[in-house]
Amino acid sequence: MNNIIEIDGHKAVVSLDPDIGQLRGEFLGLNGGADFYADNxxxxxxxxxxxxxxFLEVCAEKGISPFRKFSGRFNVRLNTETHEAAVVAARAANKSLNEWVADVIESAAHEE
Known part of the structure; x- marks a missing residue:
């Protein structure tokens, strides 16, 4: 199971690394790796x-942007039945498929 924590204003996913018996954190949205480990x-x-x-110091020294840029676009592959059901649900909500999917993702992504 993974969990999200915030450190210094940046989100990181935390999981248990069973091979070493420690918690492992990895920052999200960075252009490179900045993982970290601890017992608690x-x-x-x-x-x-x-x-x-x-990580931020190294990026500054090298003149590299530390954060990934997101375009706001991505492709989703679904089985045909799910695709059809999504089209029907979107139409029932009087939305385009894109609007409906964006709303569903936004709602799910911001649940806490």
């Missing part, structure tokens, strides 16, 4: 803060 949540926050600081 308090130390994970400390290690994450340090990892992010070092």
């Amino acid at each position: 949540i308090a130390d994970l926050h400390k290690e994450g803060s340090l990892s992010l600081k070092v």
Whole structure:
């Protein structure tokens, strides 16, 4: 199971690495890797803060943008039955398929 935490204003996914018996954090939306490990949540926050600081410093030194840019476009592949059901649901909501999918994703992505 993965969980999202926020460290210094940046989101990171946290999972258990069973091979080493530690929590592993990985920042989301960065142009490179800034992962971090700890035995507990308090130390994970400390290690994450340090990892992010070092990553941002290296990016600044090299003149690299540390954050990924998102275009707002992506392709989704569905089985034909799900595609048809989504078209019907969109039409029932008086929306285009794109509008309906965007609304569903936005709602799901912002649930907490």
